[in-house]
Amino acid sequence: MGRRYICEYCDRSFVDELSARQKHLRSIQHIRKKQAYYSSIRDLKTLVEEESKKETCGRFQRTGECTFGEICVHSHYSPFELETFRRQLAEKEKSTCDVKTIANNLPSVEDWLAKVKKQTGTDPKTTDGLDSFYSPEASNPFLPVSLQKPPLEIFSSVSLTDWG
Numbered sequence: 001m002g003r004r005y006i007c008e009y010c011d012r013s014f015v016d017e018l019s020a021r022q023k024h025l026r027s028i029q030h031i032r033k034k035q036a037y038y039s040s041i042r043d044l045k046t047l048v049e050e051e052s053k054k055e056t057c058g059r060f061q062r063t064g065e066c067t068f069g070e071i072c073v074h075s076h077y078s079p080f081e082l083e084t085f086r087r088q089l090a091e092k093e094k095s096t097c098d099v100k101t102i103a104n105n106l107p108s109v110e111d112w113l114a115k116v117k118k119q120t121g122t123d124p125k126t127t128d129g130l131d132s133f134y135s136p137e138a139s140n141p142f143l144p145v146s147l148q149k150p151p152l153e154i155f156s157s158v159s160l161t162d163w164g
């Protein structure tokens, strides 16, 4: 049996062939493990910023090994990996941003109660107010048109066609 390449990030080993090693280093699973390993040391954003400034370490890219290891002045991340990180960062930032925007635009319950009170003249906090507010007979201005009770006149103007 030949030499085995041990990936310290993934905690697995495989036959040390250049193609197998390159394939592994580009696998999503490996990139995730490597990222998880580093995010416990420094955060992803710093990592991407720092690594983007460096030139890619040709030796590491070719062989998956570099004698300088962590102190190498070149980046041991491939442009592909950095691009993956950048995309993940952008997605993370976008999703937290979306949540914030939605949260900021949501009216508070107090606002809503005040609005109902103003528009219907009833206080939804009291049972009376609630009854008339949710009564199916009352046309409810807060429901979308499709959920409101249609006025009966609509049906008199509808001409019915037989289907089929």
Ligand SMILES: [Zn+2]
Pocket (backbone or CB within 6 Å): 007, 008, 009, 010, 011, 024, 025, 029, 030, 031, 033
């Ligand atoms: Zn790995």
Ligand SMILES: [Zn+2]
Pocket (backbone or CB within 6 Å): 057, 059, 060, 066, 067, 068, 069, 072, 073, 074, 075, 076
């Ligand atoms: Zn290197």
